[in-house]
Amino acid sequence: MNAITMAEGVRAGELSATTLAQESLEAIRARNDELNVFLHIDEDGAMAAAARVDDAVARGADPGRLAGVPIALKDNLCQVGVPTTCSSRILEGWRPPYSATVVDRLLGAGAVPMGKTNLDEFAMGSSTETSAFGPTRNPLDPTRVPGGSSGGSAAAVAAAMTPLALGSDTGGSIRQPAALCGIVGVKPTYGLVSRYGLIAFASSLDQIGPFAANVADAALLLEVIAGHDPMDSTSLPEPSPNLVSHLDDGVAGQRIGLVRELIDGADAEIVDAVERAAAVLAAAGATIVELSIPELRLGLSAYYLIAPAEASSNLARYDGVRYGLRVDADDVAAMNEATRTAGFGAEVKRRIMLGTYALSAGYYDAYYGQALKVRTQMRDAFRRAYEDVDLLLGATTPSVAFTFGSKTNDPMAMYLSDVFTIPTNLAGEAALSVPFGRGEADLPIGVQLLGPGRSEARLFAAATVLEDAERGS
C-alpha cells in the first residue's frame, strides 16, 4: 500500500495506525537480520506515535497529512531519546536530547517513525560498506549493495518495510541508492528542508530528502518536511511548495536537456534507459535538447576537496570530551587522539586527512580555494544551461547495483559511482532519481532529472510522466 492511500485510510478511520505500525514491525523483523536495514527499531516510540494518531482520529482531531504512515529515518537524523550513531563507533550509545526539525514535522503530520537505518559511516560512502555496524544488503539481490550512503533508508522502502524513508544527500546519497534499489529518491534544493538535527557531513552540500516507492508519495513527504525553519540560517525564507497538486502538470511545452556529461561513462544499458526516458518525455510534449556542460567533469574533483574540508571541521567535535566514545589516555590530547583513532573507520579518517590537508596553510589556495572556484564555475554553467532549458536529464548512476567488495579496495572507483549526482549538490540545486527500466540481472535503473533551485514541482511532474510510462498507463 502506498503512503497516500494509508494516510487517507487512517484519516477516514478505515485503517488503524497501530495496525499499520505492527505490520511495518513485522515486515522489518522478517528481513532485518538478513538485510541489516535498521540499526535501531524503535518499537515503543512507533507504537506510541501510532496510538496518538488513532487517538486523534477517535477524537475527531486532524491527525495530519501522513497520519499513521510508517517511516524510516537515516541514522544521522536526531530523534530525542533514540540512539543515533551515524553508523560510527564514535557515537555508539549516544541518545540526542533533541529532535531534528524534520522529525518534529513528521510527528506533527502523524507519521510514525519506526527506527533508524544504516548508512555509510557519517554518510561517507556509496554502498553502506563503510558502516561500523556492517553493510546493508540490497533487498532485490542480497549479494549486492543497496547504494549509499542512505542505503538503509532506500532498502527499507525497497523491502516494503516502510512506504517512506528519509535520507540525506551530500553528493548523491539519496539518488544513488534510490536508483540501485528501484525507488524514487529526491535531493531537494539546498535550503528547502531544514538541516537542524541532521548530523553534518559537509554542511554546504548536505540536504535531507525523501525516499518513496512512487513519485506522489515522495512529493507528499517533501511537502511535509520542507519550508522555512528559523533554527537553520541557510533555510530558504519561504513556506513549503505545492508539489502534490502539480504532479499531473506533464511536460508539454518544456525544453529538457539531455546532458552528454551525465551519461558519458555509464554502462550501455543505463544510456539506453536514459535515451528511452528522453523519448517518453518527447512523446509527452517536451522538446529534448542534446547539450554538453563540460564543467560537470570537474565536479568530482571539487567535491572531494570541499566535502572533506568541511567534514574535517564538522567531525572535530567527536573528541571524547562530552559524549560518545572516550578512550582514556595520559592527557587530553592523547585522549582525543586515542578516541578518534578507535572511533572512526578508515574512510572517515581518509576524508578527515584529505580535508585537513586541503585547508592547511600553504595548500589552501591550491586545493580548497581552487575547488571553490570550480564550484562557482559549475553554478554558472548550470545557470547558463537553464537559460535555454527547463530541466536536465541524465543517468543517476554509471551502473546498476554492484556486488559487495567490488569497489571497497579502490576509493576512486567508489567515488566515481557518484559522478552524475555530485554536480547538483555543488550547485545547491534540485534533482531526483526515478526508476526507469531494468538492466543486468533484472536490476533496476534510475534516471535522473535535474532542475534549478526551487524547481521541485516541475521535477515531480516530469518524474510522474516517466513513472506512468513505466507502469504502462
Add this chain to the structure above:
Amino acid sequence: MTLPAGWEMVVGLEVHTELRTATKMFCGCANAFGAEANTNVCPVCLGLPGSLPVLNKQAVSMAMAIGMALHATIAPSTFHRKNYFYPDMPKDFQISQYDLPINSGGYLDLPDGSRVSIERAHLEEDTGKSTHLGVSGRIHGAERSLVDYNRSGVPLVEIVSGPDIRSAAQARLYASELRAVLIATGASDGRMEEGSMRIDANVSVRRSGDPFGTRCEIKNLNSLRSLHRAIEFEAERQVALIEGGGVVRQETRHWDETVGATSTMRVKEEAEDYRYFREPDLVDLAPDADWQRSVAESLGPMPAERRAAMVALLGQASDAQRDAIDVVIDLGLERYVHATAAAGGDVAIAVARVANELAAAGDVSKLMEDAFVATVAMESRGQLSATQSKAVLADLLATGGDPVAVAAAKGFEQLSDDSLGDIVATLIAAHPDEWARFCAGDDKLAQFFIGLVMRETRGRANGKAVIAELHARR
C-alpha cells in the same frame, strides 16, 4: 619606568569584550555570569551533533555600536571557522570573523591627547571555561579538568589596535578609555574581574628610528594593573635580551601576576594552523542602512564628551574629582549630577555622592532625581552633615521616598543655633585644658570637641556648624 636611552617599545592591544546581550550569540540560552555550571546550555552552545547556529541580532547591533563609537567603517562581513582542539570549545572550532570583519579602521582618542588607531573590531563566540585541578592550575599537569559551558557561545567583540602605543602607561590609558567607551555603548559591562573584558598585548622593542622588532604576545591580562606591569616587564626583558647579544623569538607568553614576570607559553613554530574557512552554516552579514541608522540613533555621547561636560560643571576638577567623574560615567549616573546642576545645587557634593554612595548601592532605581537634588541641597546648606546625608541617601536608595521625611524620621532635624551654642559652651566649660590648647592654636582639638558634641547630640549636629561655634568662641 623608562627603557634605557635610545630604546622605544611598540605595543598593540587585542581586547576581547563580552557583549551584554540577553541571549548567547547563536542560540537562545541566557547570557548570564555566575549561574550554576552547565545550566545555561542547549544543543547549539554544547555543539551537539546536528545543531546549527543562528546569529543573534542584538549582538550584531552591539558590535556595530562599538564600531561606530570607534569611528570604524561598518561593512558586509562573513563568518569563518577557526579550527583547533580544546576541551572547553565544544565544536572544536570557534566561529569568528576573518578577512571580512564587521568593523574595520577607526581610532580611539585618549585623555592625554594621543590617538590610537583601531585595525578592526570583529564578532566571535566565547569558549566555555576550564578549571584545572592540580598544582599547576593549567591544563598541563592537571589532575582533573572541569568545564563549564555556560560561557560557551557568549558573544564577543575583539578590538585590535594598531601598533601605536609607546608606553605601558599609554597602554593602560587606552584600555581604560576603551573600557569606558564600551560601557558607554551599552555593549559591555567592562568587568575585567569577571572576565567580561580580557586583553592580549603584543609587545616589541626597537632602537628609536629602527623598523619594528620581533613581537611577543602576552595572553589574558585581566586587570589594568597586570596590563601595565606585564608590558613594562616584557619591554625591559626584550631590551636586556638584545643588549646582551640575544634575539627576541616570536612567541606567546604568559603573565604571572604573583611572580611579576612573563614566561614562554609556546613559540611560533608550535603555533597552530587554524585552517580558517567560511562557516557554511551561517549566511553573509550585511546590516542594511535602516538597521545601522537605528543603532547610530541609540548611541549616546561618548565618555570624552561627557567627561568634559562634567568638568565644565565643576569649573575645575582635582585628580580625585576626575576619578570620581570616571566612575559616574562608567555607571551612567550623570543624570543625578546634571539634575543637581540644573537646580543650582552643589555639583562637587553631587559628584562625590554619586561616585561613592550611589556607586556602592548598585541599584539606583528607587532614588528619584529630585530627591537626590534635595538631599544635596540640604547637605550644602548645612541642614545635614555629610554623615547624615549619606544615611539619608542609603534609605532613599533602599526604599525611595522624600529626603526631608527620611531625615526627620531619623531624627536628623537640625539643632537650632542657640541649642548648639549652649551645648558647645557647656562642653568647653567641662574641658578647660583642651579648650586652652585649642585657643593656643592647636586646631586638632577641634575634632575632639566635635566628637563630644556629636556624642552629646547623638550625631544630630552639623560638624561645620560646630567648628564655626568653636572659632566664634576662641
